[in-house]
Each structure stands twice: as C-alpha cells, then as structure tokens.
Amino acid sequence: MPLVPSYIRDLASYKPGKPIEEVHRELGIKNIVKLASNENSLGPSPRAMVAMKQAMVNCHRYPDAVGFKLRSTLAEKFDIKMDNVVLGGGSEGIMSTIMRTFLLDDDEIISAANSFIGFRVLANASGRKINWVPMKDHKYDLQAMAEKINDYTKIIYIANPDNPMGTYITHEDFDAFYAHVPERVLIILDEAYFEFAKSLEDYPDSMTYRYDNVITLRTFSKAYGLAGIRIGYGFAHEELITNLIKVKVPFEPSYLAQVAGYAALDDVDYIQETLDINQYGKDFFYNEFSKMNIKFIPTAANFITTCWSSAEEATSIADRLLHEGIIVRHLTGFGWPDCIRISIGLKEENRRCITALKKILS
Ligand SMILES: Cc1ncc(COP(=O)(O)O)c(C=O)c1O
Known part of the structure; x- marks a missing residue:
C-alpha cells in the first residue's frame, strides 16, 4: 500500500511568480520590478x-x-x-x-x-x-x-x-x-x-x-x-x-x-489611490500595447494578459524581460503557453516594463 495516494503523487506542485530575491540571487540584477503575482505595488494599506x-x-x-x-x-x-x-x-x-x-x-x-x-x-x-x-x-x-x-x-x-x-x-x-x-x-x-x-x-x-x-x-x-x-x-x-x-x-x-x-x-483613501493607479496603468498599457501591435485581452482586474504568436515567442519574451529585471508571468503552467500575464504596477514600473519590451522587440 503506497503511503501517498496516487492523485497526490501525480500532482504538479504550484509554481508561484518568481520572488524578487530569487531573481536577484540567480541573475545578480538589482532594481527588479515584479509584475508577476497581481499584488498591489503601492505597498500595504x-x-x-x-x-x-x-x-x-x-x-x-x-x-x-x-x-x-x-x-x-x-x-x-x-x-x-x-x-x-x-x-x-x-x-x-x-x-x-x-x-x-x-x-x-x-x-x-x-x-x-x-x-x-x-x-x-x-x-x-x-x-x-x-x-x-x-x-x-x-x-x-x-x-x-x-x-x-x-x-x-x-x-x-x-x-x-x-x-x-x-x-x-x-x-x-x-x-x-x-x-x-x-x-x-x-x-x-x-x-x-x-x-x-x-x-x-x-x-x-x-x-x-x-x-x-x-x-x-x-x-x-x-x-x-x-x-x-x-x-x-x-x-x-x-x-x-x-x-x-x-x-x-x-x-x-x-x-x-x-x-x-x-x-x-477603513482605508478609503488608499483604496481610491489603488484604483486610480490601476486605471492609469491599464490605459497606459492598452495604449502602448496597441502602438506596438501586442495583442492583449481587455481586463476587469489589476493585470493584463498578452498573447503572442507561439509558445516559443512567449517563452523568449518572458525570459528576456526577466534578464531586463522585469518579472512577469508566462502562463504555461496555467495552460496558456503563448500568453504572458503582466500585473499593473506603479507608473514607473509600467514604464520600465514597456521600455524593456520595446528594447526586446526592436
Ligand atoms: C482568482 C483568484 N482567487 C484567489 C486568489 C488568492 O487569493 P488569496 O491571497 O486571498 O488566497 C488569487 C490570487 O492570485 C486569484 O487570482
């Protein structure tokens, strides 16, 4: 009788978005922007x-x-x-x-x-x-x-x-x-x-x-x-x-x-600021993605999923963004290998992400 049930043994473990410390440790990059886990970049309430x-x-x-x-x-x-x-x-x-x-x-x-x-x-x-x-x-x-x-x-x-x-x-x-x-x-x-x-x-x-x-x-x-x-x-x-x-x-x-x-x-001002930042970032990304002909799915949340021509292209883009110090979420584990999800961050973070994307795609 095996100790671990087969449905547990066969489970793939959950792979969260890469933590900033890990990318710093592995690639030696400083000043990393994390747009991978739909967190609130403004910081805690x-x-x-x-x-x-x-x-x-x-x-x-x-x-x-x-x-x-x-x-x-x-x-x-x-x-x-x-x-x-x-x-x-x-x-x-x-x-x-x-x-x-x-x-x-x-x-x-x-x-x-x-x-x-x-x-x-x-x-x-x-x-x-x-x-x-x-x-x-x-x-x-x-x-x-x-x-x-x-x-x-x-x-x-x-x-x-x-x-x-x-x-x-x-x-x-x-x-x-x-x-x-x-x-x-x-x-x-x-x-x-x-x-x-x-x-x-x-x-x-x-x-x-x-x-x-x-x-x-x-x-x-x-x-x-x-x-x-x-x-x-x-x-x-x-x-x-x-x-x-x-x-x-x-x-x-x-x-x-x-x-x-x-x-x-009770933190009404903080929530309002969060929503304002999100709306601003969403408009910014939509605009930049459209100019760069990057396909994306309109969002009702604090992230935007972008769609690429193939799994290989998405893998390469996500990897190159990582080497530019931008952590995004390549969606292979979710079952969308040709998609990359980008959390909406602060103005400067979003700008850095777009600058890196422009560099990669040029
Ligand atoms: C749809 C959805 N539900 C739940 C969660 C997890 O939320 P919590 O941190 O409250 O467990 C997430 C986090 O990414 C999510 O995207």
Whole structure:
C-alpha cells in the first residue's frame, strides 16, 4: 500500500511568480520590478501597517478564534449577519476548507479549464472527479458548464473576474447559468479582484444574490495590499458558514492578519489611490500595447494578459524581460503557453516594463 495516494503523487506542485530575491540571487540584477503575482505595488494599506505595529505586543496570545471584530465589521459593511461571514488564511484558505467540508466520495467538481491555478491545485488534491470545461473567447463558458452538471456534481467554481484572463461574467450570464444549477450544488464565486471590477455596470455584485448555495470569496491580498499577511473572507448562508467554521483551522487567520484586515477596511483613501493607479496603468498599457501591435485581452482586474504568436515567442519574451529585471508571468503552467500575464504596477514600473519590451522587440 503506497503511503501517498496516487492523485497526490501525480500532482504538479504550484509554481508561484518568481520572488524578487530569487531573481536577484540567480541573475545578480538589482532594481527588479515584479509584475508577476497581481499584488498591489503601492505597498500595504498604511492603516493596516500602523495597526499591526501597535498589535505586535499581543502576539504571545492566540487570536480570537471567532474573529469577532473583523467578521462583525464585514457583516455591518455588507448589511448581513456575522453568522454569514467566514474568515480564512487568504481566500485560498477558505477554498481549502470548502473542499474538506463539503466533498463526499463520489462528488464531482466543475470549473473552467485553465482558470485560477490555485483552485486547480486544491481540486486535484481532493482526489475527486473534475470536469474542466474549456473557455470560450477567453471567458468562462457557462452554457457548456451547465451542460456538465450531473447527479454527482457538488461544487462549481467560478473566478469572476477570472485570473489569468481578466475577463468576467456579467449579471445576465450568471442569472442564465444559475437557472440550471440545482440547489444541492455549491457555487463558489471567487471575487478576488472584486474591487477592480465593481464599477463595471454589468459586473454582478454577488452580495445581492441571497442564494443558499452560493459562497462569495473575497480577499485582502489584492486591492488592500496584504498578500503576505494571508487574510480573506467569505459570505454565504448561515448553514454553510457554521459548518465551514467547524472544519477550518481554529486559529486562522492569525492575530496580525485579523488586525490588518480590520484596519484596512477603513482605508478609503488608499483604496481610491489603488484604483486610480490601476486605471492609469491599464490605459497606459492598452495604449502602448496597441502602438506596438501586442495583442492583449481587455481586463476587469489589476493585470493584463498578452498573447503572442507561439509558445516559443512567449517563452523568449518572458525570459528576456526577466534578464531586463522585469518579472512577469508566462502562463504555461496555467495552460496558456503563448500568453504572458503582466500585473499593473506603479507608473514607473509600467514604464520600465514597456521600455524593456520595446528594447526586446526592436
Ligand atoms: C482568482 C483568484 N482567487 C484567489 C486568489 C488568492 O487569493 P488569496 O491571497 O486571498 O488566497 C488569487 C490570487 O492570485 C486569484 O487570482
């Protein structure tokens, strides 16, 4: 009897965007720009930093296992009850708890092929049957996904906006899809990039869906600049949340993460600056890409995926950018070998990326 189940042995390990230190170590390059992991280049929310510094003296105590302060504040902000809110070590932490809480032996999962790699890893690690449905025009093909629903379907995962394509499903798309989903099927709506998409007129605000079988996941990792602290949250029916809380790691998220999230929620100026920088960077990249005839997919998030003529060209571009000190994400691991995803950074970072691209392509 092998110690490790075959579905775990066969898993490919998750390869995140290269850290700055690694590129510095390997290539000896200084002044590196990282546009590879859709982080907030502005730095962490200043309010969160102050709160964390003040909270350090209490780090010898366990955190509040109930997460009262942050959960009740989120509940108030979104006009729901605290019993409808769960916290986790990033939204991926909550996804992981969802998999452990709801999946039984024969249960199946449906999602889009080549979407968020973090979910793919968790789904594969669950050992359940998964229907990966190809995207259509770089978007979730909800019609094809609805057709895959069967008696065994338990979880459907939708990243909205999607990473790495940056596309989104509209209110109308979701409503049409939802009509096909039985109540016994749980839909995970992963809204990691919600803050960047919410002003789009047809983007669905899932908080207005009070469906018993939908769980909305959001995070402090992106717009709030707290990716390294690991804090995310989810909203759902009380029955789902109660059971998730029974299964989750008891003292997750950490004390500092809860403190940081609570403080960041109020950081209105920082969020506005983040959104302004993102809009500016998006316009800048669109304009420069168009001038350089680089194909790209319009985005609803804080990154833009560019498309190249072949996997070889994309590999070469990403590698040469790395040697210019610009870390971007070549999307082979996601299943898009001819694409490169570029996170939108600060003005100067974006400018350096374009200058390097011009040099490479000239
Ligand atoms: C679609 C999507 N969901 C979730 C996450 C992970 O978020 P967290 O840091 O909250 O675990 C990411 C991060 O890249 C993402 O792109």
